[in-house]
Amino acid sequence: MDRLLVLSAQVAIAHGHRIEVTEQADPLTDEPVVLTLVDLDTGIRYRREEDPSGDFSRWIGRVLRCTVTMGSAGGHTTLLVDPLGPGPTGAKVALREADAAAEAAKAEADRWGGVDRPPAEESERFW
Numbered sequence: 397m398d399r400l401l402v403l404s405a406q407v408a409i410a411h412g413h414r415i416e417v418t419e420q421a422d423p424l425t426d427e428p429v430v431l432t433l434v435d436l437d438t439g440i441r442y443r444r445e446e447d448p449s450g451d452f453s454r455w456i457g458r459v460l461r462c463t464v465t466m467g468s469a470g471g472h473t474t475l476l477v478d479p480l481g482p483g484p485t486g487a488k489v490a491l492r493e494a495d496a497a498a499e500a501a502k503a504e505a506d507r508w509g510g511v512d513r514p515p516a517e518e519s520e521r522f523w
Contacts, residue, residue, distance in 0.1 A: 406471040
């Protein structure tokens with residue numbers, strides 16, 4: 397699934413370049429915030445002024461589209477990225493997805509009769 401990254405800086409990365417993204421969940425909105433961005437093909441690093449603290453996730457992707465917007469109030473960049481590999485996983489995201497999978501499995505088990513029924517008693521064997 398493609399990811400759309402919006403950065404409050406002018407970051408020009410060519411189509412097809414591999415990037416490494418380090419992001420952290422915003423404590424107020426629980427939305428991911430990009431801390432660092434590294435163009436692996438050119439070696440150029442972009443990072444925020446403040447140092448990262450707390451839990452963060454790191455993932456690699458390939459740039460599908462890059463749009464740099466220029467303006468008087470500063471510019472911003474929109475990157476459409478195809479994540480390579482397992483994708484971004486932070487602890488909160490992984491737990492949320494695991495809980496959703498467990499709930500879906502329980503609902504499916506209930507729908508099909510589940511395994512919570514008492515087992516049938518075995519009939520007595522005789523020879």
